[in-house]
Ligand code: HEC
């Protein structure tokens with residue numbers, strides 16, 4: 001599989017996606033807005049991003065004991081339908097206890113490290129790049145640690161590279177900042 005974004009091109013069926021999302025609800029919520037700490041909200045994520053993540057779980061390039069079994073038997077059409085369905089759902093902010101000092105430090109780090117150059121101003125994501133704004137704080141910390149440790153299995157290595165200069169304190173500050181941003185414009 002080439003590491004180029006935008007390859008999934010199957011015509012997606014939103015209604016089919018809604019039906020196929022039935023088994024996902026217990027963890028990701030009825031509309032893709034999860035409430036379990038550590039479980040990402042997938043509502044409003046760009047179609048390509050969700051499709052690629054599902055491919056990676058199915059192919060074992062991204063592994064998680066909870067998530068991987070649910071991707072194992074998905075067809076390419078299932079993934080396209082699910083990605084289209086979740087992209088059409090409205091993302092809601094996740095409740096988080098954030099500190100103003102950490103949020104301010106995180107905002108400055110996001111500027112210094114050019115996170116917005118890929119994740120977009122407001123960190124709302126596009127194409128293969130996920131929305132970070134309003135995502136679950138625990139999940140954001142977990143992912144940044146995993147990219148830094150080079151265990152996240154990212155699509156093309158860009159995120160692993162972006163995480164290398166971050167200290168544990170930077171990761172925490174960035175997560176506090178991202179969690180406070182509004183998830184949709
Ligand atoms: C048993 C709980 C559970 C179920 C059911 C489940 N997931 Fe997940 N999902 C998770 C967890 C936990 C993660 C984060 C795993 C990790 O860190 O890699 C995740 C991650 C994801 C991601 C990556 C999101 C991101 O921001 O990186 C996508 C996409 C996803 N799930 C889609 C689905 C779909 C579609 C279904 C149904 C077919 C589903 N999940 C069913 C628990 C679940």
Ligand code: HEC
Pocket residue numbers: 040052109110113114115116117118119128129130131132140143144152153154155156158159162163174
């Ligand atoms: C060169 C482009 C690029 C830059 C710069 C970048 N990212 Fe990313 N980021 C990505 C891509 C692409 C992904 C999806 C990776 C994958 O496929 O696993 C991602 C994924 C993530 C995720 C995982 C989210 C999820 O839902 O799974 C987090 C958290 C994240 N980035 C935070 C950051 C932060 C913080 C910065 C700045 C320090 C940053 N990124 C800079 C491209 C970038």
